[in-house]
Amino acid sequence: MTGLVLTTLDWVPEFPRGFVRDLRVRWALEEASLPYTVATTPVGDAEARLPFQPFAQVPWLTDGDITLFETGAILLYLGEKSTALMPRDSAGRAKVLEWTFAALNSVEMPAVPWSLYKWADDETQSPGRAHLDRFLMGRLDRLEAVLAKREWLAGAFSVADIAMSDVLRQLETYGLFEDRPACRGYLARATARPAFKKAYADQIAHFEAADRERAKEERGT
Amino acid sequence: MTGLVLTTLDWVPEFPRGFVRDLRVRWALEEASLPYTVATTPVGDAEARLPFQPFAQVPWLTDGDITLFETGAILLYLGEKSTALMPRDSAGRAKVLEWTFAALNSVEMPAVPWSLYKWADDETQSPGRAHLDRFLMGRLDRLEAVLAKREWLAGAFSVADIAMSDVLRQLETYGLFEDRPACRGYLARATARPAFKKAYADQIAHFEAADRERAKEERGT
Numbered sequence: 001m002t003g004l005v006l007t008t009l010d011w012v013p014e015f016p017r018g019f020v021r022d023l024r025v026r027w028a029l030e031e032a033s034l035p036y037t038v039a040t041t042p043v044g045d046a047e048a049r050l051p052f053q054p055f056a057q058v059p060w061l062t063d064g065d066i067t068l069f070e071t072g073a074i075l076l077y078l079g080e081k082s083t084a085l086m087p088r089d090s091a092g093r094a095k096v097l098e099w100t101f102a103a104l105n106s107v108e109m110p111a112v113p114w115s116l117y118k119w120a121d122d123e124t125q126s127p128g129r130a131h132l133d134r135f136l137m138g139r140l141d142r143l144e145a146v147l148a149k150r151e152w153l154a155g156a157f158s159v160a161d162i163a164m165s166d167v168l169r170q171l172e173t174y175g176l177f178e179d180r181p182a183c184r185g186y187l188a189r190a191t192a193r194p195a196f197k198k199a200y201a202d203q204i205a206h207f208e209a210a211d212r213e214r215a216k217e218e219r220g221t
Numbered sequence: 222m223t224g225l226v227l228t229t230l231d232w233v234p235e236f237p238r239g240f241v242r243d244l245r246v247r248w249a250l251e252e253a254s255l256p257y258t259v260a261t262t263p264v265g266d267a268e269a270r271l272p273f274q275p276f277a278q279v280p281w282l283t284d285g286d287i288t289l290f291e292t293g294a295i296l297l298y299l300g301e302k303s304t305a306l307m308p309r310d311s312a313g314r315a316k317v318l319e320w321t322f323a324a325l326n327s328v329e330m331p332a333v334p335w336s337l338y339k340w341a342d343d344e345t346q347s348p349g350r351a352h353l354d355r356f357l358m359g360r361l362d363r364l365e366a367v368l369a370k371r372e373w374l375a376g377a378f379s380v381a382d383i384a385m386s387d388v389l390r391q392l393e394t395y396g397l398f399e400d401r402p403a404c405r406g407y408l409a410r411a412t413a414r415p416a417f418k419k420a421y422a423d424q425i426a427h428f429e430a431a432d433r434e435r436a437k438e439e440r441g442t
Contacts, residue, residue: 050363050366054323054363054364054366054367055323055327055359055360055363056363057327065312066311066312066315068315068318068319069319069323070318070319070322070323070326070327071322071326072322072326073315073318073319073321073322076297076318077315077318090287091286091287094287094289094294094298097289097291097294097297097298098289098290098291098294100294101291101292101293101294101325102275102276102290102291104322104325104326104330105291105292105293105325105326105329105330106276106278106291108326108330109325109326109329109330109333109334110333110334112330112331113330113331113334113335113353113356114334116349116352116353116356117347117349117352117353118349119349119352120347120348120349120351120352121348122347122348122349122350124345124347124349124350126338126341126343126345126347127341127342127343128337128338128339128340128341128343128345128350129343129345129349130341131337131338131340131341132334132337132338135334135337138276139276142271142275142276142277143275145271145275146275
């Protein structure tokens with residue numbers, strides 16, 4: 001295959017659908033109107049993913065001879081291809097760079113571990129757990145103050161907003177923005193974008209098609 | 222001040238010395254032999270940091286009109302200034318990009334929350350805690366397999382190695398590499414570099430000078 005190829009899992013259960021990280025890449029590709037194809041890797045075969053993604057995760061992006069993993073890296077790489085994703089001037093690029101890392105290293109860093117406890121329905125209280133709670137809530141409070149004063153993180157909409165709003169989407173399912181109206185409004189603006197809606201619908205459709213394939217195979221056996 | 226200015230805290234207690242994140246920036250600047258000056262912001266005044274760092278953390282870097290926070294962003298920004306930090310070709314840059322994010326979003330993401338429990342001396346077992354343990358150990362095991370086969374993450378030494386080895390330094394204090402010889406060897410190679418040693422010594426000296434200033438002020442009052 002030539003051109004941009006996004007590789008994701010061939011199938012996942014209902015639960016993570018709409019949250020598989022290929023969404024970030026689909027979204028960026030749609031924002032920039034970059035043509036791409038979707039390839040799959042078997043969900044049950046972690047070893048097969050290692051040559052492309054050393055932590056056996058998805059997605060990865062192939063662009064000719066280059067194969068790239070980590071959604072943050074893919075977003076910045078695609079940013080070079082379109083001013084719809086990242087401006088050309090140094091000051092504008094620096095803002096996108098810092099906010100993309102802020103999304104993944106300052107907000108997602110506590111968000112994912114905190115969510116692990118929620119997924120496990122684990123309400124055990126302990127000193128470490130209190131630190132983790134404060135870590136996440138402190139970051140969200142600081143973010144709330146930023147978003148109260150701006151529409152998008154780095155001036156115009158950019159890949160930094162794709163990263164940050166995708167991190168926040170997961171947290172919204174736990175009601176964390178009921179008292180944080182700026183975060184809630186930001187997330188509403190981001191997910192109202194046609195490119196997000198297309199990316200989301202495409203991810204859901206991808207896994208639903210996989211369900212139908214699986215059902216067909218089961219009937220065939 | 223003109224040229225590159227690295228801003229860090231004016232003082233910290235003994236414990237975090239050698240681990241304040243300005244180290245990553247100092248290290249990169251030393252590797253690239255880029256001249257810079259160090260400025261300080263008062264440790265007790267989080268509000269004063271917000272205009273430069275919206276989460277009230279350090280460091281940030283000023284380069285003329287550009288001010289940049291997030292160590293990952295600063296490392297990639299400096300990478301553009303020197304091939305000692307990042308190669309010029311697209312394929313080489315893509316590798317540095319993905320491994321810098323891997324350090325901060327795939328390894329540091331579980332590492333910092335996991336360390337919060339250790340700092341709190343919290344050994345409370347629970348399902349969420351088991352997930353967090355597996356999250357970190359799984360990532361370190363995958364990294365071990367990668368490092369068993371290469372000297373540096375992205376071909377030659379790069380900012381990705383500064384990010385990753387600084388993440389691993391903290392974990393080493395908890396003995397996590399006793400059974401992971403490739404991680405241990407990698408960390409030893411990284412911290413044996415003259416630029417690391419200079420950066421580390423400079424950070425320690427910076428806070429020791431602050432101790433002397435404080436002692437002088439106390440005698441004066």
